[in-house]
Every structure is written in C-alpha cells, then in structure tokens.
Amino acid sequence: MLREINLDEISDGRLYSSNDMAKTDCKGCDGCSACCHDMGNSIVLDPLDVYRLSTNLSKSVNELLTGPLELNVVDGIILPNLKMAGAEEACSFLDTNGRCTVHAFRPGICRMFPLGRFYENRSFQYFLQIHECPKTDRSKVKIKKWLDTPNLKTYEKYIADWHFFLKDLQEYVTNLAFDSSANSDGTARTISMHVLTQFYLTPYPEDGDFYSEFYKRLEKSRLFTQSIGI
Structure with a gap:
C-alpha cells in the first residue's frame, strides 16, 4: 500500500x-x-x-x-x-x-x-x-x-523487485484516473487481471523453485506493461 x-x-x-x-x-x-x-x-x-x-x-x-x-x-x-x-x-x-x-x-x-x-x-x-x-x-x-526466511538475500531482492514493479503499476493506474481522455476503468481492470492471473492464480511448478518462475513471469509482465505504454 x-x-x-x-x-x-x-x-x-x-x-x-x-x-x-x-x-x-x-x-x-x-x-x-x-x-x-x-x-x-x-x-x-x-x-x-x-x-x-x-x-x-x-x-x-x-x-x-x-x-x-x-x-x-x-x-x-x-x-x-x-x-x-x-x-x-x-x-x-x-x-x-x-x-x-x-x-x-x-x-x-x-x-x-x-x-x-x-x-x-x-x-x-x-x-x-x-x-x-x-x-x-x-x-x-x-x-x-x-x-526466519530461507535464502534471505534472494527473498529480500524479490520483495524489492515486486514492490517497485507494483508501485509503478499503481502510480500509472492512479494517474489514469485523472486523464479524461483515457479509458481508465477498462485499463485498470486489464492490469489487475493480468497481475492476478500472472502472479497469483496461475499455479507455480511443483518443483518448488518459486523464484525462477516468478522472474520469468516478471519479465513477461514488463513486456506487457511496455505494450500498453507504461
């Protein structure tokens, strides 16, 4: 927040x-x-x-x-x-x-x-x-x-990367609300559904390598955000 x-x-x-x-x-x-x-x-x-x-x-x-x-x-x-x-x-x-x-x-x-x-x-x-x-x-x-967190340095890097990726999206969506020429509601819904689907709802591999999969998804999401002008 x-x-x-x-x-x-x-x-x-x-x-x-x-x-x-x-x-x-x-x-x-x-x-x-x-x-x-x-x-x-x-x-x-x-x-x-x-x-x-x-x-x-x-x-x-x-x-x-x-x-x-x-x-x-x-x-x-x-x-x-x-x-x-x-x-x-x-x-x-x-x-x-x-x-x-x-x-x-x-x-x-x-x-x-x-x-x-x-x-x-x-x-x-x-x-x-x-x-x-x-x-x-x-x-x-x-x-x-x-x-009490395994691989703490990896975890801390992940937390920072996730925070600032999300912060950039949140600032973009907030600014959209003040742009009368933009379809702010539709764009916000598209971004939210992408985040929910990409990072939460789609199952991660059962081998337990969360971080590798997360960074693959983060890279794809950065390409997605670039495609919509963020």
Whole structure:
C-alpha cells in the first residue's frame, strides 16, 4: 500500500539491515494475538505469501479466496489480503485459542512484525514500529534470525523487485484516473487481471523453485506493461 510515513513518529528513528539487532522478540507472544485482530484488509499478500499458503494447505488459490483470503483494491490494483472474520475481526487463520495455525509458513508481513519496510532507491531497509505491538518487554534479536526466511538475500531482492514493479503499476493506474481522455476503468481492470492471473492464480511448478518462475513471469509482465505504454 502506497503511503507517506514519518519515521520519527512511528519508529525508533533507525533503519536496520537483516544483520542488525532490534527489539522484536516478545517471547512467543505469550498468548497475545493483538496484531492478528482488527487489521481490516491491510495485510496485503505478495505472490510468495499466496504460493506458500496454497502449497502448504494443499488448496488452490481460488479455494483460499472463498475462505481465509479475499480480494480488495489497493491503490488501483486488485490484490489478495488476509480476511478478518467474526465479531472479534480476527485473522481467519487463528484457532480458538488465538494461536496462528499457519505460523510455519505465515505471510511476510506477519513474519517480520513489529518490523516494517522502508523502501527507497529500488531497495528497502527495516524499521521498528513502536506503537503497533502492546508488548513492552521485548528483547533484542538479530533481524535475520527473527525473519526466519530461507535464502534471505534472494527473498529480500524479490520483495524489492515486486514492490517497485507494483508501485509503478499503481502510480500509472492512479494517474489514469485523472486523464479524461483515457479509458481508465477498462485499463485498470486489464492490469489487475493480468497481475492476478500472472502472479497469483496461475499455479507455480511443483518443483518448488518459486523464484525462477516468478522472474520469468516478471519479465513477461514488463513486456506487457511496455505494450500498453507504461
């Protein structure tokens, strides 16, 4: 989601790399699931998030979209997000004890919390959110360990490439809305359907090499965007 932020207001004022230490560890959350409630449609999922959920739950993306996931417009592009459910507006993957049932393959946003990402220069750094987690007795841990993500450098490059590819599309669609001569609605739908089909709905190979397939699709999509003048 595109947004302007003031790091001094929401963080400890520092930017971190994955080799730095940060106060992220709240001792297994100790029965707390506050960050899994009342999130609306803000937990937007990238293609790897959805791939991992689909693979580990043995469900197609379409099946997930009829249950724990939903689609919403994010800065002009339709993208999947975690669905909040019930009177408590809880993540659909929480059990009755408030514990995550997909913790081993949880989405990247959940995995790094209470960290966030600050994007610039086609890359990003991490920052520590100071108002989002109610726990105050967090201890320091190396961010690389906290993220618990295989092939972290490859993953971080993928996250940056996906973010800026999507950001370019979102800015294009947003600008279309102000062009009275353009068929903005039709073009936005075409772009959204391309993104959904190319990166989410079309199954990835079963050999588990997500990144290679993702970059093949990204290259095709860049050709597609060039063909429509982006």
